[in-house]
Amino acid sequence: MKILVPVKRVVDSNIKPLVKSDNSGVEVGGVKMSMNPFDETAVEEAVRLKEQKIASEVVVISIGEPKCQDTLRTAMAMGADRGILVTSEDALESLSVAKILQHFVTKEQPDVVLMGKQASDDDMNATGQILAAKLGWAQGTFVSKLELSDGKAQITREIDDGQEILELTLPAVITTDLRLNEPRFASLPNIMKAKKKPIETVALADLGVDTAVRLQVKSVAESSSVREGVIVGSVEELMDKLQNEAKVI
Amino acid sequence: MAVLVLLSYEKGDQIRKISRSAISAAGKLGTEVHALLVGDHLDGLSQKASQLQGIQKLLVAEHAAYAHMQAEPVADLIASLAGSYEFIVAPANAEGKDILPRLAGLLDVQPISDVVEMIDASTFVRPIYAGSILATVTSKDAKKLLSVRGTTFEAVAETGGNATIEKIENLPASDKQLSVFKELKLSQSDRPELESARVVISGGRGMQSGENFVLLEKIADQLDAAIGASRAAVDAGFVPNDYQVGQTGKIVAPELYVAVALSGAIQHLAGMKDSKIVVAINKDPEAPIFKVSDYGIIGDLFEILPQLEAALKAR
Ligand SMILES: Cc1cc2nc3c(=O)[nH]c(=O)nc-3n(C[C@H](O)[C@H](O)[C@H](O)COP(=O)(O)OP(=O)(O)OC[C@H]3O[C@@H](n4cnc5c(N)ncnc54)[C@H](O)[C@@H]3O)c2cc1C
Ligand SMILES: Nc1ncnc2c1ncn2[C@@H]1O[C@H](COP(=O)(O)O)[C@@H](O)[C@H]1O
Numbered sequence: 001m002k003i004l005v006p007v008k009r010v011v012d013s014n015i016k017p018l019v020k021s022d023n024s025g026v027e028v029g030g031v032k033m034s035m036n037p038f039d040e041t042a043v044e045e046a047v048r049l050k051e052q053k054i055a056s057e058v059v060v061i062s063i064g065e066p067k068c069q070d071t072l073r074t075a076m077a078m079g080a081d082r083g084i085l086v087t088s089e090d091a092l093e094s095l096s097v098a099k100i101l102q103h104f105v106t107k108e109q110p111d112v113v114l115m116g117k118q119a120s121d122d123d124m125n126a127t128g129q130i131l132a133a134k135l136g137w138a139q140g141t142f143v144s145k146l147e148l149s150d151g152k153a154q155i156t157r158e159i160d161d162g163q164e165i166l167e168l169t170l171p172a173v174i175t176t177d178l179r180l181n182e183p184r185f186a187s188l189p190n191i192m193k194a195k196k197k198p199i200e201t202v203a204l205a206d207l208g209v210d211t212a213v214r215l216q217v218k219s220v221a222e223s224s225s226v227r228e229g230v231i232v233g234s235v236e237e238l239m240d241k242l243q244n245e246a247k248v249i
Numbered sequence: 250m251a252v253l254v255l256l257s258y259e260k261g262d263q264i265r266k267i268s269r270s271a272i273s274a275a276g277k278l279g280t281e282v283h284a285l286l287v288g289d290h291l292d293g294l295s296q297k298a299s300q301l302q303g304i305q306k307l308l309v310a311e312h313a314a315y316a317h318m319q320a321e322p323v324a325d326l327i328a329s330l331a332g333s334y335e336f337i338v339a340p341a342n343a344e345g346k347d348i349l350p351r352l353a354g355l356l357d358v359q360p361i362s363d364v365v366e367m368i369d370a371s372t373f374v375r376p377i378y379a380g381s382i383l384a385t386v387t388s389k390d391a392k393k394l395l396s397v398r399g400t401t402f403e404a405v406a407e408t409g410g411n412a413t414i415e416k417i418e419n420l421p422a423s424d425k426q427l428s429v430f431k432e433l434k435l436s437q438s439d440r441p442e443l444e445s446a447r448v449v450i451s452g453g454r455g456m457q458s459g460e461n462f463v464l465l466e467k468i469a470d471q472l473d474a475a476i477g478a479s480r481a482a483v484d485a486g487f488v489p490n491d492y493q494v495g496q497t498g499k500i501v502a503p504e505l506y507v508a509v510a511l512s513g514a515i516q517h518l519a520g521m522k523d524s525k526i527v528v529a530i531n532k533d534p535e536a537p538i539f540k541v542s543d544y545g546i547i548g549d550l551f552e553i554l555p556q557l558e559a560a561l562k563a564r
Contacts, residue, residue, distance in 0.1 A: 120496075124360075125350070130351070133354025138427035164432070179483075214359035214389050220385070223382055229539045234546075238528065242505070
């Protein structure tokens with residue numbers, strides 16, 4: 001069984017993103033970048049499936065600037081077998097990413113595309129579902145438990161008031177909830193080994209995929225959550241504030 | 250051309266509040282609003298839904314294949330209706346986020362997730378980077394697919410409307426059985442739904458155990474509150490996953506949000522920053538949660554919570 005895992009390079013989620021001075025976008029120059037945490041979960045799961053001999057090959061793919069190579073190397077240090085780098089100067093929206101992935105699914109013929117449910121930068125939560133629709137495949141979104149067997153995937157999904165168990169017919173697109181697993185840290189020997197694993201590099205322009213922008217970001221602004229933060233000295237004082245000042249109880 | 254709003258409902262036959270917010274958001278697009286009810290055995294729900302305010306027509310699609318709202322057949326269904334609509338709106342909950350992007354794939358549209366403000370018919374505001382940044386986006390798609398947050402659009406009333414009910418007869422064939430429903434594990438709770446509760450009280454890693462959530466329960470009883478949690482508390486197994494508030498959990502905006510023993514990571518704030526009043530209880534005076542609170546108490550939860558419970562009882 002072959003598993004394809006798309007991995008996105010994003011601003012590290014421990015870093016507070018800064019808005020560019022002209023409000024045209026988010027500052028990414030000189031900022032620590034990491035693999036999207038949801039994709040780390042997907043890589044981890046795919047590698048575990050390989051260790052259990054359920055998967056035979058784990059291929060990772062990243063789309064973006066040449067630096068995405070680092071993200072692919074990280075995934076390979078975790079245990080992925082090889083990488084595909086699609087270079088593009090522009091930031092791409094979910095629809096375009098899904099079309100690029102569709103191109104590589106056709107080429108690589110994986111049984112499962114295992115990917116993050118959302119990218120921690122654009123928080124769109126859409127690429128996996130769009131891809132599944134374009135391929136006419138089953139989709140399993142927000143998955144917190146995954147069991148693969150012959151031609152089927154049994155998944156537990158996180159839904160609005162609990163969990164749902166579905167059986168998907170493979171091939172399928174599966175998107176991960178963070179609680180699916182706890183991603184490993186790559187060991188130094190594995191980081192060294194990953195340097196020798198193959199990466200195929202393709203320029204987006206050579207693929208002939210339509211990536212015209214449909215959703216344009218006009219401007220961005222910081223969303224402040226700062227409040228007054230009055231520290232009260234006692235529960236009585238808090239009660240008084242809530243009853244007489246805020247009038248919420 | 251009109252707007253079609255996909256309704257989301259609980260298994261107990263209750264139309265979710267977020268659906269009523271989605272209708273009010275759709276109303277801002279300045280055209281006729283139709284609602285779509287999908288499922289199996291919908292008689293009771295159809296009657297209820299037809300009374301929702303703000304909709305002119307209610308479409309009802311009833312079939313065993315839709316009983317569990319699986320994305321594959323439901324997206325196929327909506328795609329078959331999409332020709333008559335310029336906008337399709339879904340609630341930004343787990344169900345809407347499963348279905349709407351799949352529909353977008355079928356229609357070749359870039360979906361717009363988590364809309365919090367409608368500026369005009371093609372310009373919308375949505376949070377990015379765990380809500381720490383708001384992006385104003387313009388869609389060039391002829392058909393626009395939006396999922397909307399329940400927290401920033403006031404819900405329409407449950408009754409008072411009088412929509413005409415139209416049963417959809419020509420359902421697209423969905424015999425592909427790409428996904429088969431096996432089991433539903435609902436978390437049982439007598440408390441109000443997290444996303445529509447007037448008061449939410451959340452516990453974090455500092456609660457130390459699931460048993461200690463009883464301290465929150467006792468306060469919740471006094472305030473008819475829902476109980477939430479940080480991801481750390483959920484990951485530690487204190488409470489089930491559907492308690493989680495934040496970037497990867499529920500988005501809430503109650504009148505009163507009480508954050509107990511949670512530090513206030515941006516991913517948590519993503520889920521509660523629009524609350525009207527925020528109260529923090531934390532023993533660390535440096536905890537970031539205090540900066541995003543209206544009122545804070547610095548102290549040990551094991552001392553503060555019983556005092557608060559007593560004070561609420563004595564009201
Ligand atoms: C991609 C991504 C998505 C995420 N999504 C979410 C999400 O949706 N929701 C979410 O919550 N988190 C999310 N997180 C995790 C988030 O970054 C934090 O790790 C998490 O919110 C921390 O939880 P906490 O505040 O309970 O724990 P901690 O940060 O450990 O805070 C515990 C707090 O309890 C206080 N405390 C301890 N004991 C006591 C006591 N006896 N009395 C009073 N106070 C006490 C401490 O002072 C401390 O401030 C996400 C992270 C990532 C990377
Ligand atoms: N540029 C990219 N390169 C590789 N994978 C991506 C890229 N953008 C999005 N993805 C994948 O799509 C998932 C969902 O992203 P989104 O729909 O943007 O929230 C991510 O978790 C990744 O697995």
